[in-house]
Amino acid sequence: MKWSIHHKSITASTNIDALAGNHGDVFTADFQTEGKGRLDHVWHSSDGKNLIMSVVLNVEEISPQRISTFPLVAGLAVAQGCEKLLNISFGRCLKWPNDVLINERKLSGILCRLNGNLLIVGIGVNVNETVFPDDIVATSIKNLSQSANDIQLKHIRDIILQELGRLYDKWTSHGLAGILKDIKNRDYLKGRVLLLRQTDDDASPVSGLCEGISNDGAIIINGRTFYAGEANILKCPLA
Numbered sequence: 001m002k003w004s005i006h007h008k009s010i011t012a013s014t015n016i017d018a019l020a021g022n023h024g025d026v027f028t029a030d031f032q033t034e035g036k037g038r039l040d041h042v043w044h045s046s047d048g049k050n051l052i053m054s055v056v057l058n059v060e061e062i063s064p065q066r067i068s069t070f071p072l073v074a075g076l077a078v079a080q081g082c083e084k085l086l087n088i089s090f091g092r093c094l095k096w097p098n099d100v101l102i103n104e105r106k107l108s109g110i111l112c113r114l115n116g117n118l119l120i121v122g123i124g125v126n127v128n129e130t131v132f133p134d135d136i137v138a139t140s141i142k143n144l145s146q147s148a149n150d151i152q153l154k155h156i157r158d159i160i161l162q163e164l165g166r167l168y169d170k171w172t173s174h175g176l177a178g179i180l181k182d183i184k185n186r187d188y189l190k191g192r193v194l195l196l197r198q199t200d201d202d203a204s205p206v207s208g209l210c211e212g213i214s215n216d217g218a219i220i221i222n223g224r225t226f227y228a229g230e231a232n233i234l235k236c237p238l239a
């Protein structure tokens with residue numbers, strides 16, 4: 001995969017910049033004035049400290065159901081990239097549908113948006129930020145690293161893009177099939193009791209035991225599958 005990098009020191013949101021992009025374009029910034037998270041949350045990131053990027057991918061031939069699984073693929077790319085950089089294994093770090101958590105703290109968040117035939121994959125990774133506001137339960141690569149030195153953002157960007165390109169190729173050809181084992185091995189929610197708020201406003205929240213991620217990327221709670229929503233842990237009976 002050949003990536004074209006477009007960098008700004010300051011922007012509103014790289015996900016907005018990416019609306020003007022084509023397949024293979026990557027929009028990065030040192031700082032966002034309107035960084036966007038899921039469910040209208042704000043994505044905070046101090047100037048120049050962290051990886052902020054939005055990747056544009058062609059999804060013309062892909063079904064909507066398969067497209068909805070891409071946050072998991074992007075999460076896997078982030079997890080594998082960071083694991084390579086740090087030379088450690090994160091274990092169960094993928095919180096369906098779009099977070100990478102280490103030691104219960106958020107390392108990365110992913111926000112995908114469809115723009116016609118193009119998927120904008122917004123990825124925020126906490127890299128050199130070491131102290132977070134009290135209301136943000138987060139960690140960073142630097143917090144997880146043995147070294148006191150800052151990590152070069154371009155270095156982690158390129159490692160993650162390499163993983164993302166490789167996984168995107170597999171996913172376009174075979175869907176989740178070729179990478180399901182890697183996703184399931186990292187499933188953070190399996191075995192925990194959850195409250196799932198469904199993104200459809202009319203649907204009521206669902207609680208129950210999470211049985212893991214299904215072969216088509218949904219979450220299974222009490223035998224029912226859900227393709228979208230926000231999961232919060234109520235308790236962890238298997239811990």
Ligand code: BTN
Pocket residue numbers: 012013014015016032034035036037038039041043051052053054098099108109110111122123124125
């Ligand atoms: C979340 O966890 O809620 C998703 C966070 C996504 C943040 C990234 S940073 C790069 C891109 N630009 C944005 O405004 N948001 C995404």
